[in-house]
Amino acid sequence: MEGNWPILDVQNLKTYFSLDEGVVRAVDDVSFDVERGTVLGVVGESGCGKSVLARSIMRIVRPPGESIEGQIIYNRSPNDGPADATPERIDLRELTLDSSEMRDIRGGEIAMIFQEPMVSFSPVHTVGAQIIEAIVLHQSVTKEEARDQAIEMLRRVGIAEPERNVDEYTFNLSGGMRQRCMIAMALSCNPTLLIADEPTTALDVTTQAQIMQLMAELQQEFGMAMMLITHNLGVVAQMAKEVIVMYLGKVVERADVRTLFSDPKHPYTQELLKSIPRLSRTGQTERLAAISGNVPPPFVRPTGCSFHPRCPKFMSGVCDVVEPTLATVGTRHTVSCLLYSDVSGAAPKELS
Amino acid sequence: MTSASDQSPILEIKNLKVHFPVISGIWRRTKGYVRAVDDLSFDLMEGETLGLVGESGCGKTTAGRAILRAVEPTSGEMWFRMPDGSRVSTTSAGSEELRLLRQDIQLIFQDPFASLNPRMTVFDVVADPLRVNHIARGKELEDLVSEMLLKVGLSPEYMRRYPHAFSGGQRQRVGIARALVMNPRLLIADEPVSALDVSVQAQILNLMQDLQEELNLTYLFISHDLSVVQYIAHRVMVMYVGKVVEIAPTEKLFGQPLHPYTQALLSSVPVPNPEVSALKQTLEGEVANPADPPTGCYFHPRCPFVQEICRTTEPPLNEVTPEHFASCHFAGELDLPGVPA
Numbered sequence: 001m002e003g004n005w006p007i008l009d010v011q012n013l014k015t016y017f018s019l020d021e022g023v024v025r026a027v028d029d030v031s032f033d034v035e036r037g038t039v040l041g042v043v044g045e046s047g048c049g050k051s052v053l054a055r056s057i058m059r060i061v062r063p064p065g066e067s068i069e070g071q072i073i074y075n076r077s078p079n080d081g082p083a084d085a086t087p088e089r090i091d092l093r094e095l096t097l098d099s100s101e102m103r104d105i106r107g108g109e110i111a112m113i114f115q116e117p118m119v120s121f122s123p124v125h126t127v128g129a130q131i132i133e134a135i136v137l138h139q140s141v142t143k144e145e146a147r148d149q150a151i152e153m154l155r156r157v158g159i160a161e162p163e164r165n166v167d168e169y170t171f172n173l174s175g176g177m178r179q180r181c182m183i184a185m186a187l188s189c190n191p192t193l194l195i196a197d198e199p200t201t202a203l204d205v206t207t208q209a210q211i212m213q214l215m216a217e218l219q220q221e222f223g224m225a226m227m228l229i230t231h232n233l234g235v236v237a238q239m240a241k242e243v244i245v246m247y248l249g250k251v252v253e254r255a256d257v258r259t260l261f262s263d264p265k266h267p268y269t270q271e272l273l274k275s276i277p278r279l280s281r282t283g284q285t286e287r288l289a290a291i292s293g294n295v296p297p298p299f300v301r302p303t304g305c306s307f308h309p310r311c312p313k314f315m316s317g318v319c320d321v322v323e324p325t326l327a328t329v330g331t332r333h334t335v336s337c338l339l340y341s342d343v344s345g346a347a348p349k350e351l352s
Numbered sequence: 353m354t355s356a357s358d359q360s361p362i363l364e365i366k367n368l369k370v371h372f373p374v375i376s377g378i379w380r381r382t383k384g385y386v387r388a389v390d391d392l393s394f395d396l397m398e399g400e401t402l403g404l405v406g407e408s409g410c411g412k413t414t415a416g417r418a419i420l421r422a423v424e425p426t427s428g429e430m431w432f433r434m435p436d437g438s439r440v441s442t443t444s445a446g447s448e449e450l451r452l453l454r455q456d457i458q459l460i461f462q463d464p465f466a467s468l469n470p471r472m473t474v475f476d477v478v479a480d481p482l483r484v485n486h487i488a489r490g491k492e493l494e495d496l497v498s499e500m501l502l503k504v505g506l507s508p509e510y511m512r513r514y515p516h517a518f519s520g521g522q523r524q525r526v527g528i529a530r531a532l533v534m535n536p537r538l539l540i541a542d543e544p545v546s547a548l549d550v551s552v553q554a555q556i557l558n559l560m561q562d563l564q565e566e567l568n569l570t571y572l573f574i575s576h577d578l579s580v581v582q583y584i585a586h587r588v589m590v591m592y593v594g595k596v597v598e599i600a601p602t603e604k605l606f607g608q609p610l611h612p613y614t615q616a617l618l619s620s621v622p623v624p625n626p627e628v629s630a631l632k633q634t635l636e637g638e639v640a641n642p643a644d645p646p647t648g649c650y651f652h653p654r655c656p657f658v659q660e661i662c663r664t665t666e667p668p669l670n671e672v673t674p675e676h677f678a679s680c681h682f683a684g685e686l687d688l689p690g691v692p693a
Contacts, residue, residue: 045549046520174638175408204407204576209620209634231550234622238629257626275554277583279621279691281607287561288583290554294519310551 005075005087006033007193007225008057008110013070013093015049015056024298026052026065028249031326034193034225041240041257042229043272047295049249050229054195057227058112059097067093074105077192108138111191115198117178121170127154128166131185138189153184157214176207180214187218194219197229212239233276237261242332245269248296248306251326255333265335267313305338313339360433361395362538362570363419368392368428370411370418374643386643388414390594392428393669396538401564401571403585403602405578405617407639411594412574416540419572420457421450432457435537455485458531462543464523468515474501475511478529485534496533504529505559521552525559532563542574557584578621582606590614593640593650596669600676607690610678613651615688628692649681657686 015027026049034040044050055061057072075087095102114120122130128150135146147166154162157180170178179199186194199215200208216239219226228239236243236257243260245253245268253266264270274289293310296302302309308319318338326334327341369392371385389411396402404412417423419430421442430442432453442453461467468477478497482488488496498508504525515523524544531539541560545553561584563569575581581588582602589599590613598611609615616635637654640646646653652662661681669679680686 045551176638204639205578205617205620206407206635207638208622210636212622213634232622233550233624237624237626238622261624261626272551273624275551276624277554277557277579278624279579279582279606279618281691282603288554288558290558291551292555294521294552295549297519 005036005077007036007075008034008227009071009073009075010057011071011073013053013056013067013072015052015061015065015067017065019064022299025249025301026298027056027067029070030246030249030251031070032244032251032254034227035242036192037223037225038241039219039226039228039239041236041243042227042246043231043233043236043243044246045231045295047248047298048246050246051197053246054112054197054227054229057092057195058106058110059092059095059102060106074110074193076109104138107134108189109191110193110195111186111189113179113182113186113194113196113199116202117175117182118170120182121178123169123171126167126169127173127181127185128168131166131181131188134185135188149188150184153188154181156218157181157184157187158210159184175203176210179203179207179211183211183215183218187222190222191224193225193227195227195229198231199228200235201230201232208235215239233273245272248301250306250336252307252337253335254326255330259330259333265329265333265340266307266337267311267339268307271310271312305336315339362398362433363396363572364429364431365395365419366393366429368415368418368430369426370414370423371426384643387594387645388642389418389425390642392591392594392596394589394596394599396570396572398433398537398570399564399568400586401573401584403581403588404572404574404591405576405581405588406591407576409593409639409642410591411642412591413542415591416459416542416572416574419540420454420459421445422459432538451485455481455534456536457538457540458534458536460524460527460531460539460541460544463547464515464520464527465547467527468523470515473512473514474506474518474526477515477526478511478533481530481534487534497529500529500533501526503532503563505555519552520548521555524548524552524556528556528559528563532567535567536569538570538572540572540574543576544573545580546575546577553580560584578606578617590617593642593645595650596677596679597651598676598678598680599669600678604673604676609688609690610672610676610683610686611651611680612655612657612686612688614678615690616654618691623692649679657682 011031013027013030017024017026030053042050056067072092074090074092076090077087131150132146135149136143151162151166154166159165159177159180200211203211230236240257242256244251247268253269264273271291275291277288291310304320304322305324308314322338324336324338324341326336328334329340368389370389371387373382374384374386376383392415406412414423418425425443431439432442434440445453475497478500479493482493482496501508501511506525545556548556573585585602587601588605590597592613598614620634635654640650648664649662649667652658667679667681669677671677672683
């Protein structure tokens with residue numbers, strides 16, 4: 001299935017929020033791609049821009065937020081023909097927001113799962129009605145057929161008695177069941193790309209494990225690609241094939257999941273991995289290595305590398321001056337850190 | 353403070369029950385009870401951290417609040433050992449006694465964005481308990497507050513600012529300073545790091561450990577995050593639908609759990625290591641309804657080892673091996689691997 005064409009190819013995307021206090025560069029020159037049929041993990045702390053990135057791709061960023069630059073290329077495979085046939089290249093950023101093409105893609109070919117299913121579902125419509133609406137909107141089927149499809153989908157995601165629960169309101173369902181319904185709705189139109197924004201964060205560990213397993217199964221079965229946004233490094237390790245790490249609106253590192261966990265290059269990734277407590281049989285006696293400082297407020301972005309005030313490998317006169325760019329350090333392994341660039345020698349010249 | 357009292361607990365809880373009535377209909381009849389906390393007994397030793405884990409709705413927050421009498425217990429008894437060594441029953445304490453008790457027992461809340469009054473400066477937030485209890489005023493008050501802020505790693509020069517000017521981690525430090533300013537001996541920390549970013553979580557955990565050592569604090573650390581609890585707790589108590597299913601020293605609970613529910617929790621934690629495939633069998637079904645719990649062992653509908661006796665008879669909490677209690681008919685007989693190696 002791995003043709004040469006990534007399903008999604010984002011280039012130099014910038015989504016800024018112009019507020020009275022200043023401009024928040026929520027997504028700042030982000031480039032990455034998602035391979036067909038694989039899971040890309042997007043990791044970062046709150047405020048790093050990962051949710052805005054997802055919403056930018058779906059074109060559902062609310063004003064004053066706006067994607068002002070860049071390309072969001074969606075490579076649509078032809079319906080029939082070989083998998084490696086040249087796909088149709090669509091720049092989502094150039095589509096008009098309410099054009100029929102954008103509507104077809106959003107929710108149909110690219111679907112999204114939100115973090116809090118209680119907020120994302122309408123409380124005054126039944127679960128079934130909302131899933132049926134999505135199916136009728138994207139496929140040429142009657143309401144009855146759509147209802148059957150909805151019930152089948154609910155059964156598929158593990159809802160007990162789907163014939164009865166299809167007419168249930170979301171407030172009568174538990175958190176785990178709501179999230180299953182959310183997944184059923186997202187998958188009801190057989191998307192080629194699923195964007196899951198913190199799909200398990202609001203859930204208990206046992207429910208989280210159930211939902212992760214379900215998503216992994218469905219991802220395999222439907223062969224869809226997935227962009228999995230989370231701050232939980234455990235979830236990423238278990239689900240993703242490749243990972244991008246974001247900090248303050250920028251991608252600081254990209255690698256396949258094994259490399260990222262065994263040989264992280266960016267100091268932020270390294271520190272992040274060191275700072276999480278891990279379960280062990282005997283218990284951890286070593287003190288956690290906390291990252292010093294806090295994520296800076298959105299309006300005051302540090303100069304140079306935005307991680308430099310917290311970085312243990314901070315090079316004075318370099319990191320606070322030069323803005324790093326993504327450098328390749330291995331196969332499909334890129335990192336945006338001046339430790340791996342040649343600028344360290346050039347920087348002092350710039351200063352003088 | 354460190355009296356030779358390692359043997360006598362700072363807090364004893366016996367058969368604590370908190371039941372909330374379910375009221376419905378126009379006659380406001382009581383239709384039943386939600387058994388949020390059902391027969392909870394444990395001791396808390398001075399200077400220790402007891403982790404309290406369980407899924408949402410298992411009663412861990414209610415248990416924490418009942419200790420402070422922030423919710424009224426339905427039945428049961430609680431004793432708190434005062435600094436002078438006297439044992440005070442918190443269940444029957446009058447309002448004056450309660451006021452003194454609450455100086456010694458303080459709460460740290462989960463969400464530092466919701467628990468700080470946005471209209472009070474950081475100084476006011478931290479100084480309020482001192483003012484209310486007429487402990488200090490004027491310059492003395494200011495000195496106490498800045499000393500406390502320094503202790504939790506905040507610069508006192510910012511104390512005239514409002515909470516919105518602070519990040520999540522800094523706000524949680526303010527919350528800790530507020531809790532500590534009364535010199536309490538027992539802190540009930542209800543999910544203190546759940547709302548924080550991973551990079552900041554470690555700072556707060558380390559801070560809590562340092563403060564415990566420095567001030568000989570006792571923590572009841574309530575959390576749903578097992579890796580955090582393993583890191584900070586000396587002993588761990590696992591709750592399921594209002595009841596304690598297992599209580600043990602941390603290494604034992606994670607290495608050799610005795611209750612299948614504890615095992616299920618341990619197996620559910622996603623391992624931050626792509627080489628370890630932890631997506632194995634997961635627990636089926638959902639947490640039982642505390643208003644209408646199953647018969648016998650509450651966990652039996654989800655338990656992979658269920659036998660006939662589990663459906664009919666409620667298992668008692670037994671000391672299976674020294675200091676290791678579990679409420680399972682087959683505790684010690686099951687082959688539970690603990691944390692995946």
